[in-house]
Amino acid sequence: MALLRKWLGLSVIALSAFSALADQPTAENSMIADAALSAAELKNAASLDSLTVPTPGEFFKAIEKGGKPNWTSQYRPPVSIKSTDRAQIALNLGTLIADGYIAVEAHDGQQVKNVGKDVLALAKKLSVSQSVISRSASITQFAEADAWDQLNEELEATQNEVKKALEENRDTDLITLVSVGGWIRGTEVVTGLVLQNYNAEDAKLLRQPALVSFLKTKLTNLPSKIQKDPLVQNVSRDLDSIEKMVSFSADHVPSEGEVKDLNLAAAKLTKEIGAPAE
Amino acid sequence: MIRFVLATLAASLVLAPMGLTETDDQVTARSDAIDLAGAFQNDGFKIRDGNFLGQISKDHSQIVAVNLYSGNAYWFTASTGQKANKLKVSIFDDSGKPVSYMPYQSGPRAAAGFSPDASGLYYIKVRLEEGQPATFCLIYSYK
Numbered sequence: 001m002a003l004l005r006k007w008l009g010l011s012v013i014a015l016s017a018f019s020a021l022a023d024q025p026t027a028e029n030s031m032i033a034d035a036a037l038s039a040a041e042l043k044n045a046a047s048l049d050s051l052t053v054p055t056p057g058e059f060f061k062a063i064e065k066g067g068k069p070n071w072t073s074q075y076r077p078p079v080s081i082k083s084t085d086r087a088q089i090a091l092n093l094g095t096l097i098a099d100g101y102i103a104v105e106a107h108d109g110q111q112v113k114n115v116g117k118d119v120l121a122l123a124k125k126l127s128v129s130q131s132v133i134s135r136s137a138s139i140t141q142f143a144e145a146d147a148w149d150q151l152n153e154e155l156e157a158t159q160n161e162v163k164k165a166l167e168e169n170r171d172t173d174l175i176t177l178v179s180v181g182g183w184i185r186g187t188e189v190v191t192g193l194v195l196q197n198y199n200a201e202d203a204k205l206l207r208q209p210a211l212v213s214f215l216k217t218k219l220t221n222l223p224s225k226i227q228k229d230p231l232v233q234n235v236s237r238d239l240d241s242i243e244k245m246v247s248f249s250a251d252h253v254p255s256e257g258e259v260k261d262l263n264l265a266a267a268k269l270t271k272e273i274g275a276p277a278e
Numbered sequence: 279m280i281r282f283v284l285a286t287l288a289a290s291l292v293l294a295p296m297g298l299t300e301t302d303d304q305v306t307a308r309s310d311a312i313d314l315a316g317a318f319q320n321d322g323f324k325i326r327d328g329n330f331l332g333q334i335s336k337d338h339s340q341i342v343a344v345n346l347y348s349g350n351a352y353w354f355t356a357s358t359g360q361k362a363n364k365l366k367v368s369i370f371d372d373s374g375k376p377v378s379y380m381p382y383q384s385g386p387r388a389a390a391g392f393s394p395d396a397s398g399l400y401y402i403k404v405r406l407e408e409g410q411p412a413t414f415c416l417i418y419s420y421k
Contacts, residue, residue, distance in 0.1 A: 034368045038374070041339075048330060054344075062349045065350075201348070211399070
């Protein structure tokens, strides 16, 4: 019945959306099946940072389905932004962008602005501040106008601008670290929220084996200089155990204890990423 | 002036292999895909800022891996922007088995709507059913 309701929902959305396009026919209100993908097709499937890795906002949107979570409970103390270690800065940038999404979900304009300042400070250290400055201004404007939907889009655009600027600066290796940082912080937050009101539907959100595997592969492909960075080594090692925690079959529901273990692992990494440089 | 021309040429030679310059076909395909996806925004769908631009022909489909969350609803939207093309978007689970989805197809534009029951890996296949090889753009929106 729930499945039927979901499909009816999509059908209504499809019909109304497509009929809004004057020159488009309405969508067929049916479900279709195709031939299975071959082994070669699976092997050659493209994976790319901009589509394969979900944004923290997408992760957070899923957890909201069961009711409005207590987002402010997931705030953390300000992180150190004094590091000169570029790998740490990139990881930190990812966690801070995730913090921005939390503030948006909490509808907390001041916190959005606070996080925005830290994002800008770290972007400067990676020489990508120009791309963030213009976004930063609109983030402040949207925060003051309580334009939460636009803020959500602006945060994703900021993250992409940072990654694009890193690419232009030939710092593509750091893009991976921004994504990893964002995912780790997002996982800490979502597991924290699941634990506050444990239920099977929310716990099942944590199944993400391919995503962690993708991030690990990207870390493995980093230049040896970055791989030797002690923090990156910690992240790589801990992602091995985290991968096991999020690799369960589609019909398994993680227990409260399993969610707690994942929360502790993600929180430990977030803390290490945000720790002052030695 | 000559120095400027040389500098511009040098910059384009450096930037082109890095994929930082876009062809007209890419711009057209992306613009058309975003135009189609925009129809969902009124229903609360957010368009992801990222996209996948690639080449497609009747003999060469493109498949992209995505990680989706149960509870969310998704629309995957693709277009070549070329009127003579007929495109199709379909969805598969992590083992490559087809899943049921809501199809939409109109010439060079196609979309697939999906609400996963299980979080995890899925594959999006974009296939050219009719027309000459073309550049396509795939984007997705969620709510």
